[in-house]
Structures are given as structure tokens and as C-alpha cells.
Amino acid sequence: MSYSPLLQQLIDALRCLPGVGAKSAQRMAFYLLERDRKGAVHMADKLQEAMQRIGHCAICRNFSEEKICALCANKKRDSSQLCVVETPADVVALEQSVGYRGLYFVLMGHLSPLDGIGPAELGLNILAERFKQEDIKEVILATGTTVEGEATAHYITEMARGNGVSVSRIAYGVPLGGELDLIDSGTLSHAMNERKSV
């Protein structure tokens, strides 16, 4: 099977999307050429524009085309609470499902020295500066429960305490609607250890 050079380049380019292999890339390319050239041109425009203009918010590091994102600029948010998450998707999840009114800090990853990711790569110097400059009373850690997430949480805890900021960690345990015997033992032991009186 041979494609024209440009078609081959398009298929190769589409493969940079997660989960897209050669076969899916070919299907997408044919679909766009056969059925939706207008949509494809629009997408190309937006890709171009987004890649050029979207950077990181100077305060929370989330994606933003403004220097300071809308959430950080919102005066109605409670600036005494700061929730630290690993990814922009975590902010979306929390915003959609929780009545949280504080601010965020997005690490864009977690401490993973073996991958070359240390404190500086996560922008923790920016976070340290916020602890000093802003009137943050509580930092809420919502990093993952992996070893790397734990290391990150510990590092930030020490930073926060050094600046007199109190630290809490979101609880984890039994999922709603979950059966105990289907839960992995790590989660279950956590749920047991972190139990609360009723």
C-alpha cells in the first residue's frame, strides 16, 4: 500500500495523538479528506493557534493563554486555600464534582527523579514563592497515591510547614457503590487506617 507523499506525512502526523496507530491514522486521514475538509481546516487553525498561544498561568501553572488564568483572577475564589494537583485534568475533575472554592496549583506531573523530574521541573520554586507572598492558610494535597505522588506530597508538606502553612491531604478509600472484596488491599488498608468516627 502506497500513499502520496503528502498523505503519508498527514498519516504520520496524526500518529502523534495518543492511542492512534497506523491503521487509525489512515482512517482519520481518509475521513477528513473524503468527508470533512472544512472541519479539518478549522482543526488545523485551532491547533496552530492553541500551540502558539497557550502557555502556563504564572500563578497556578495551569494551561492558559492569558498571563493569569481566569480561575486565579477570580476575586470570588477563597485565596486562603490552595489545592495542589498533578494535572490540568485533575482541576477539571475537582471543579466539576466538588464544591471547592479555593485556588489551585498544577504541578504538571510528579517528582520522578529517574525520569529527570525534580522539584524545579515541577515549578516548586513558584509554589514556595506563593507560600511566602500570599496569605495561604491551608494547602490541600491532591496528588496521586503512587510512590511518586507520595514523594511529591511529602516534599510539598515540608515546604508548606516551613512557611507556617497548614497541610491536609484528600482522603482516599472505598469507592462509592464499591464492594469491599473487590477493592485492592492497598486501598482497603488505607481506608481502614484513615477511618473516622461516626
Next chain:
Amino acid sequence: MRVELQPAYIIHRRPYRNTSWLLEVLTREYGLIALVAKGARRPGNAWRFLLEPFNSLLISFSGRNELMTLTSVEPGEYRTQFVGDKIYAGMYMNELLLRLLHRNDPHEELFSTYMIALNELDSAADSIEPPLRRFELCLLREVGYGIQLDHALDANVTYFYDVEKGPIEVSGPTNQQPLIHGRCLLALAQNDFSNAELFVEMKYLLRHVLNHYLSGKPLKSRELFTGKKI
């Protein structure tokens, strides 16, 4: 090759394809090996929570190439639940293993030392220094760069430690580094970590030797200890 229920620890993992992990695993009999854990990143995958660093595991794997496939995982003998600085210490050991070991070279003694070090770190001992130093000594020895401690050493003499030649007695003033006391070298030779006063010097010597073999490329995990001791 097909291997069943091999004692092992995950040293590193990174995402592979859409739903898999690419694992670097330290095994008792096969040394450091690379394995693919197919589908292990899918939500609800039973291996998802086991395949983390510092968990003692029994793994089965098979394959013919350099890159083999994980076929089963069971929790092993020990359960570590690291908190705080212990995680950094574990990450530090893992980074050293990845930097200094070659794949598929068996190092049974190193495996045992690593396992003991993890258990010691987990046992809420006061200091992370003895397990880390024991691990570093063993790692250097296993990869053929062992600290030379078989010289006739005098506890009260100061030595310049030459990475190639070993300890050299120093008589007058010198600019040579590192200078190490005989009693520190003797303690290392006897695997004796009871004297906490020697910890700083032991760390200094081991760091000097490790840095030499790490070819000047610093360890990233040391950044986690900035302002602290490792």
C-alpha cells in the same frame, strides 16, 4: 525463557503504548531486566496497585528477546509502606541501580542487600544512613568498583582515598581530597555502622567514589534531599 515466581522489585516504570507499563525490575536470579506489563494501566487492572516501586513481589515472565513479558504478579513476603524521607532514600537507591547496573547480569547478593535496606528503611529506624551506606558499598562491589578496604589500616591515621589505588597514608599537609580517617575505613571494612559520628565521613567517601563512576552526571534524586542528609 519462562520464569515462575521470581522474587523481584520494580525499580522504574514508564508508560508503554496506551495501556501498558515498561518496567525495569530487579530480580533475585536474573538481575535487572526489562519487562512489559501488558494492559496494566487499564482502570481496574489487578496488577495496577502492585506494580509500584518498593513492593516485594513474586513475578513470572516469559519471552525470548531482551524485552520480556510479565505474565503474573503476586505480593511477596514483605509489605513496605514508605513515608517521608524514606521514599526519597528508596528513589535514590533505585536511581543508583539504574545508573550503574547492566541489564541481565545476576547480582544475588545485591538483591538481598537491597531487600534488607528497604526493610530497614521501613522499620522506622532512626537513621537512613546505615542501610544506604551498606547498599552503596554492596552495589559498588557488585559492579566491580568496590571500595578498597583490604589494606593494612590504622585507626589513628588519615588517608587520602584514591579511587583507583585505594587508601594512601597522608603524613603532612595536603590538598588531596577526600581525606578519610582510618577508623572510618575500618568501620566500613567491618560493615560496622554503630558509630553515628562516622556517618558524615562515610557518606563523603562513598559519594566521592560514586560520583567518579557516575561520570560527573549528578543523581537527580539527591535534589530531593537538598538541605538534608543522604
